[in-house]
Amino acid sequence: MQFLCKEYQDGNPRVRSLVTETRIHLVPSLNPDGYELAREAGSELGNWALGHWTEEGYDLFENFPDLASALWAAEERKLVPHKFPNHHIPIPEHYLAEDATVRHSMGRGGRVVMGRWCLTLLCPLWQVAVETRAVMAWMDKNPFVLGANLQGGEKLVSYPFDTARPISETPAAAPRPPDDYEDDNPELQETPDHAIFRWLAISYASAHLTMTETFRGGCHTQDMTNAMGIVQGAKWHPRAGSMNDFSYLHTNCLELSIYLGCDKFPHESELQQEWENNKESLLTFMEQVHRGIKGLVTDQQGEPIANATIVVGGINHNIKTASSGDYWRILNPGEYRVLARAEGYNPSVKTCSVFYDIGATQCNFVLSRSNWKRIREIMAMNGNRPIRRIVPGRPMTPRERMRLRMRL
Numbered sequence: 001m002q003f004l005c006k007e008y009q010d011g012n013p014r015v016r017s018l019v020t021e022t023r024i025h026l027v028p029s030l031n032p033d034g035y036e037l038a039r040e041a042g043s044e045l046g047n048w049a050l051g052h053w054t055e056e057g058y059d060l061f062e063n064f065p066d067l068a069s070a071l072w073a074a075e076e077r078k079l080v081p082h083k084f085p086n087h088h089i090p091i092p093e094h095y096l097a098e099d100a101t102v103r104h105s106m107g108r109g110g111r112v113v114m115g116r117w118c119l120t121l122l123c124p125l126w127q128v129a130v131e132t133r134a135v136m137a138w139m140d141k142n143p144f145v146l147g148a149n150l151q152g153g154e155k156l157v158s159y160p161f162d163t164a165r166p167i168s169e170t171p172a173a174a175p176r177p178p179d180d181y182e183d184d185n186p187e188l189q190e191t192p193d194h195a196i197f198r199w200l201a202i203s204y205a206s207a208h209l210t211m212t213e214t215f216r217g218g219c220h221t222q223d224m225t226n227a228m229g230i231v232q233g234a235k236w237h238p239r240a241g242s243m244n245d246f247s248y249l250h251t252n253c254l255e256l257s258i259y260l261g262c263d264k265f266p267h268e269s270e271l272q273q274e275w276e277n278n279k280e281s282l283l284t285f286m287e288q289v290h291r292g293i294k295g296l297v298t299d300q301q302g303e304p305i306a307n308a309t310i311v312v313g314g315i316n317h318n319i320k321t322a323s324s325g326d327y328w329r330i331l332n333p334g335e336y337r338v339l340a341r342a343e344g345y346n347p348s349v350k351t352c353s354v355f356y357d358i359g360a361t362q363c364n365f366v367l368s369r370s371n372w373k374r375i376r377e378i379m380a381m382n383g384n385r386p387i388r389r390i391v392p393g394r395p396m397t398p399r400e401r402m403r404l405r406m407r408l
Helices: 002-009 013-021 032-045 067-076 130-141 178-184 194-205 243-250 268-290 372-381 398-407
Strands: 101-103 125-127 146-151 154-159 230-232 254-261 292-299 309-312 326-330 334-341 348-354 365-367
Touching: 002 013, 013 268, 067 243, 130 243, 146 243, 146 268, 154 194, 194 230, 194 254, 194 268, 243 254, 254 268, 268 326, 292 334, 292 348, 309 326, 334 365, 348 365
Parallel strands: 146 254, 154 230, 292 365
Antiparallel strands: 101 125, 154 254, 292 326, 309 334, 334 348
8 A cells, every 4th residue: 555655656567557446455454353363373383273363263265255166056956047047046035144153164184174074073163253244335335446455374376266166965975074075086176267277376376586486396295386376265174054165156356366385474574675566566466457348338318227137248257337337348359249138128239359458448339218118017017928819800808808997
């Protein structure tokens, strides 16, 4: 924050452009309780777990609703997208209750795995943290497009899905214990925006001074990134109910986790070098929000249409317009067939091109009113049965006259 303010005042054109054209939200900490614990111990006495949980014992990053499991279950039942959406999946009602709990199952070694395969004796319950509720409300209030949560203990960029999708059981296959099933047979389910997530992750890792060093290896285990500095979360550390998965499936925002270094609590004398390692990466990453398409969806009178759906051909994940009818969609360079649709309007389709240079392509839509709403009302009055065509010259039956009067 200090860097952005100083460089803006000093006339840095890059920073001035970024600050002027981007709504930037900076959150010092989602877990101030944990930070206080770690700060009191200091870097010399701290350990990787100190400060990871809140004062009440919650891991906030894994305290969100597991929407990925709900989506995959609906896909297996052929409900997507007609009866179950592929985007903006609603938060389950039971999760919003005052006494709501989050249930996940435990794998070998105490690792949290998919709650969907949970057995009663293996399923600890956690309350939904106050901080989690606050973050979800914040996400719903602001039309975020790109986000990153900064963590420590590793040096890589992790992108969704964080959840490992269970392999579908077949009638001929003998059921296996849930913990062994998930541990031994995870299926890496890529998001529809997998290529875009990789682009975003690489934009950070490649600009970092040390993240892609080939001789480094992993901080604690083997290098899961193949010296690229990026990894899909489910391949590295599978877990359900992550903030990244929730953000992707419930909002328009593409969220990634950036692990800044092996030392979770570097000494004060090392902070300047850590800043230099990450400065260019942070700027480059924020600039990616201006890659793709953006625009405004209005009616024929120029009034904005909120909650219109933007569909990009070839990507099975849609977004919605904000309250003022505007939208932003991060896309890799290429040519896309884009459709805008809204309840009560005829859809509109156009081709939009995305270029390699930073700067989103303007792609506006004007939707005309549709008479489908009135048609559905007439069909409902007719019991949703086909409406019989009236033949000129043939007398109407009493029932036909009655139906005609009801429609009029």
